[in-house]
Amino acid sequence: MSQSHVDNKANFNPFSEAITANGRSLPPENIKQQFNALWLSDIHLGSVDCKAEFLLNLLTQTKAAQIYLVGDVIDIWALKRKVYWPKTHNLVLQKLLQLAKDGTQIKYIPGNHDEAFKSYTDFHLWGITMANEYIHECITGEKILMLHGDQFDSEVCVSRAYAKLGDHLYDVLLFLNRKLHQIRHACGFPYWSLASYVKLRVNKAQHAIEMYRDAVLRYAKTQQVQAVVCGHIHQPELSLHEDIIYANDGDWVENCTLIAETFSGQLQLLRWSDEASTTKVIKQFQLNVQPSSEFKQKVA
Template identity: 45%
Template sequence: MLSCRTIFISDVHLGCKDCQADYLLSFLTQSRAEKIFLLGDIVDFWSMQKQLHWPAAHNKVLQCLLQKAEQGVDVIYVPGNHDEALRLYKGKSFGNIQIALRANHTTAQGKKLLLIHGDELDKEICFGRFQSWLGDNLYDVLLFLNRWYNRVRRLFGGHYFSLAAYIKSRVPGALHAIARYRRAAIKKAKKGGYDGIVCGHIHHPELVIEDDIIYCNDGDWIDSCTALIEQGDGSLSLYHFAEQQHRLAVWPIQARENEKAA
C-alpha cells in the first residue's frame, strides 16, 4: 500500500478507447491519501461525442473515487477542456467530490502550489488553429501506434511501454511546444505569488525547478500512466504506474540523493 499525503491526477480520459483505466484502478486501490486532486480531463466528453466507449474498468475508476470521497478523503475536481461542461457546477459537489475551477494546495513543507488543468495556458503559447488541429491529429496517430505496439508486446510477454511518449521526446517541434508550455505555467505561478504549479493538459509528465518555481506536470493515463505524489514529509514524487512501478522524478533533489545513498 502506497501511503501519502496528496495525490494529483489528470488527463485520465474516461470514455476514450486509449484510456489506461486498468492501470489507474490498480494505482488507486493500492494508494491511500488524505487528499486527491483531479486536475481535468478525467472524463472525455469530446471523445464520447464521436464514439461511445465505456467499459467496466472506466466505471470502476469513478466508483473507486466516489468511495474514497465517502470514506473521508478530500477529492477536488478541477475540470479541463475535455470535461469543461463540469465547470458550470463550480462550488457544487457530486457524491462528496468537490468541483472547482482551480485550487490551491500547501505542502507539508509550506510550499504553496497553484493547481490548474492547463488549457488556459494555450493562449500564452500562441498556437494557431491549424497548428492545434495538426497537433491533435498527429497525437491520434501516435496513440494508435501506441495501442497496437503494446498489444504486440503483451503477446510476447513484454510490459507496457509508452511508444507515444518515446516518439514525442525525440521530435524537436514537440519538445519546443512543451518548453513553451512549461514557461507559461511557471510565469503564471510566479505572477500569482506561488512557490509552484501543478497541471496536466499536454500529457508530458515532468517535475523540475525553473526560475525558483516548482513545475509539476502530473502527466496522463492515456500513454504515460503517471501521477504526482506528495509524501508525508512534503516531498514530491512523480510516479509511473503500469505492470511495473517506478519513480520518474523527486523534489527536492536532496531526497533523491538520500534515496540513492540508502
C-alpha cells in the same frame, strides 16, 4: 450495458452509471503506499486509449488523505463521438466516488475534454468539490497552485490550422501506441509508450512543451505560490525554475504518471510500472530544501 459501448448515447451519464452500478464489483483493497496528496490528470475515461486498468490497480493499493483530479478525467469529447464505457472505466469512477464517500478529500478541476463540468465549479457534487483552480498547502508549508493548463493554449499554438493538424497526427500516434501495446501484452512484455518516445524526439513538440511550461510558470509567479501542478500536454515533469517548482503530472493515456506528496514532505513524480504492479519514483526532492542539480533536469 455492453462491455465496450452503450447504445443510448444521448442519455448516457458516466456518473449515473457509476453510482447505480453494484459497488461489490470493485476489486479488494491491498494498501501498499500512503501519501498526504496525489495529483492525477488526463485520465480520459471514455476514450479507447485510457489505461484504466493500471489506474484502478493504483487506486486499490494506494491511500491518500487528499486526491486532486487536475482535468480531463472524463473525455466528453470522445464520448460525444462514440460512447465507449467498459467495466474498467466504470470501476475507476466508482472507486473515486467511494474514496470521496469514505473521507478522502477530492478536488476536481475540469480541463478542456471535460469542460462541461466547469459550470459546476465551487459546488460539491457526489462527494467531490469542483473548482477552476485550487491551492494546496503542503505539510512543510509550501503552497501549490493547481490548474489543468488548457487556458494557455493560445500562448503555445502557432496557429489554429497547425493545432488541428497536430491533433490528427497525435490521434494516429495513439492508434499505433495502442496496437503496439496489444502486441507487447500478447507477447508477455510490459507496457511501453511509443507515443511518448516519438514525441520526445520531435523538435516542434519539444518547443511547444517548453512554451507551455513557460506560460504556466509566468502565471504561477503572479499567484504567490512555491509550486504549480498542471496536466493537459501529457508530458510528465518535475523541475525547479527560479524558486518555483513546475510539476506536470502527465497522463493515463501515454505515460501512466502522477505527482505525490509524501508524509515526510517529499514531492515525487511517479510512474506506474505494469511489470512491477506498483509505482516507481522518476524524480523527487524534499520540500523546503533546495533540490540538487539532478532534480532540476527535465523528465525524459
